Amino acid sequence: MGASGSHETDDIISGINVTPLVDVTLVILIIFMVTASFVLKSEIPVDLPRAQSAESSTGGLLNLAITREGEIFVNGQPVTLEALGARVAELKGQAEREGKKVSAFVSADVRAQYGAFAAVLDRLRLQGIADIALDTQPVEDRRAST
DSSP states (O other), rough: OOOHHHHOOOOOOOSSHHHHHHHHHHHHHHHHHHHHHHHHHHOOOOOHHHHTOOOOOOOOOOEEEEEETOOOEETTEEEEEEHHHHHHHHHHHHHHHHTOOOOOOEEETTTHHHHHHHHHHHHHHHHOOEEEEEOOEEEHHHHOOO
16 A cells, blocks of 8 residues: 555646746846846946936936047947937837837036037937936045045
8 A cells, every 4th residue: 555555646747837937037037138238338438427416327218328539329329410310219209109208318428529418419309308317427425435
C-alpha cells in the first residue's frame, strides 16, 4: 500500500502558471526603459545650467536637447531648425490621437547660443505647445559642506 498507493492520488498538472513569467517580463521591460532613457540622455553632450529650483524629472512627451554647437535633438533624433516644426507637429499629432497631453521638456547646454534656444521655443509655441519645462541641475548647497 505504501509506494503504489501514493501514485494514485497524484494530480496531473495540466496547465502552466504564467503569472511569474508576466511579472519577470514586466520587470525586465521597466529596467530596459529606464536604462534606454539614461543611455539616450547621456549620449547627447549637454552641460545643463544650475538652478536652485531644479528638480529631477523623468522627461516629457517631447524631449528636446540643444548642444553647445547648436545641434537640436528631438527624442534623441537629430533634426534641423527648419525641420523642427514639422517633426514637432508630427509627434504632437500622434500624441493627440492617443489622447495624451502634449508637453515639451527642453535641455540646453549652458554654453548654447541664446538665439538657438529662443528659436526652438518659438517653434514649439507655433505648434501650439504651451506646456514647456526647462531642464536644469540643482545647485549644490555650499553651506552644507562647510
